[in-house]
């Protein structure tokens with residue numbers, strides 16, 4: 659497989675009813691959210707990614723955070739079993755899309771729960787957040803599935819953030835970056851560096867030298883540019899109010 663396809667899912671009319679766990683609820687501007695989502699998808703396409711829309715799930719306020727519904731690795735797509743009951747109906751419509759893309763499909767089932775936002779792949783290691791949304795049974799099931807594509811799985815406790823990838827992501831060279839106040843176990847990663855802003859913990863790898871980041875982390879963007887990376891920024895303020903970040907608005911399928 660050689661592909662650079664990104665799954666995305668349009669925000670629905672009930673976006674403002676999305677869950678918040680570590681933040682106070684604030685007013686969401688739905689029109690602005692829709693514009694920001696278009697701009698985000700446009701950034702992916704400008705960087706050479708084909709975007710594929712998963713059918714909207716308008717009854718599910720958080721469906722736009724498509725990363726939580728499916729995890730891909732090699733030829734495998736693992737449909738998740740989200741830890742929040744409200745989000746479980748988001749998963750069903752993803753299956754047809756990943757099958758059409760040629761993926762072999764497995765799934766996380768009860769009593770296991772797992773949100774894709776808890777899965778950080780770095781090389782052939784998948785770090786998986788054990789916390790509010792993902793439990794030990796979910797991680798065990800994922801480890802079994804990932805073993806079939808040569809990925810090893812390591813659990814990392816997450817207590818101060820919604821998901822592991824709300825706290826840390828990885829640069830193209832494998833360095834794990836995070837925002838120290840919400841990183842429970844920096845020592846879990848071979849290399850870890852704290853970034854100066856919360857939004858600076860989140861990068862989407864567009865290619866080997868380019869990352870996509872939220873506009874809310876300008877100091878981190880400068881810092882990463884200083885390290886020789888190309889940095890593309892996009893304003894996702896309406897999704898940040900719902901504890902979303904750049905990673906959770908797409909699923910990158912590389913092969």
Ligand SMILES: NC(=O)NCCC[C@H](N)C(=O)O
Pocket residue numbers: 676677678679720723725726742745774775776820821823824900901902903905906
């Ligand atoms: N992967 C992610 O970080 N997803 C963000 C999900 C935010 C959503 N409001 C939720 O609480 O599930």
